[in-house]
Amino acid sequence: MSEALKEAEKARALGEIPIGAVIVRDGEIIGRGHNLTETEKDPTAHAEMAAIREAAKVLGGWRLTGCQMYVTVEPCCMCAGAAVWARIEKLYVGAAEPKSGACGSLYNIVQDERLNHCMEVETGLMEDQCRHIMKSFFRERRKEIKRTGNWKQVRLTKEKESEETKE
Numbered sequence: 001m002s003e004a005l006k007e008a009e010k011a012r013a014l015g016e017i018p019i020g021a022v023i024v025r026d027g028e029i030i031g032r033g034h035n036l037t038e039t040e041k042d043p044t045a046h047a048e049m050a051a052i053r054e055a056a057k058v059l060g061g062w063r064l065t066g067c068q069m070y071v072t073v074e075p076c077c078m079c080a081g082a083a084v085w086a087r088i089e090k091l092y093v094g095a096a097e098p099k100s101g102a103c104g105s106l107y108n109i110v111q112d113e114r115l116n117h118c119m120e121v122e123t124g125l126m127e128d129q130c131r132h133i134m135k136s137f138f139r140e141r142r143k144e145i146k147r148t149g150n151w152k153q154v155r156l157t158k159e160k161e162s163e164e165t166k167e
């Protein structure tokens with residue numbers, strides 16, 4: 001989960017909602033991703049989707065059998081669905097998400113026996129850290145919006161900052 005948190009930090013540095021995911025097989029990370037919906041202008045660019053895509057590429061097939069996925073925040077309907085399709089074996093969740101979580105909170109797509117695959121779920125792994133990064137992000141964002149009246153401006157500044165640190 002600490003690796004998934006590192007991914008979440010990458011998202012935060014871009015002004016994205018800080019969610020990260022990694023996929024592990026035989027103790028090795030084979031896929032990682034962080035939320036990039038704003039940067040990519042893509043509503044499907046969630047951390048889990050990127051990690052699943054990368055892992056499937058590494059394995060050379062869409063069946064991620066025997067793989068565990070670590071996500072800092074409970075996956076949404078789309079990502080929970082993708083995890084089912086990918087045949088993820090076990091899901092580790094940092095913080096539950098009562099407003100949109102589809103792995104036990106609002107729905108439980110990953111353990112719906114009407115579907116052709118179910119997975120084990122363990123929620124609350126490094127929960128404090130996963131929750132803290134989200135809370136501090138939204139706190140900072142609210143402050144910035146108050147200061148500038150415009151979140152887009154805040155994001156552009158962040159993008160510029162990360163460009164500068166790359167140089």
Ligand SMILES: [Zn+2]
Pocket residue numbers: 046048075076077078079080
């Ligand atoms: Zn999602």
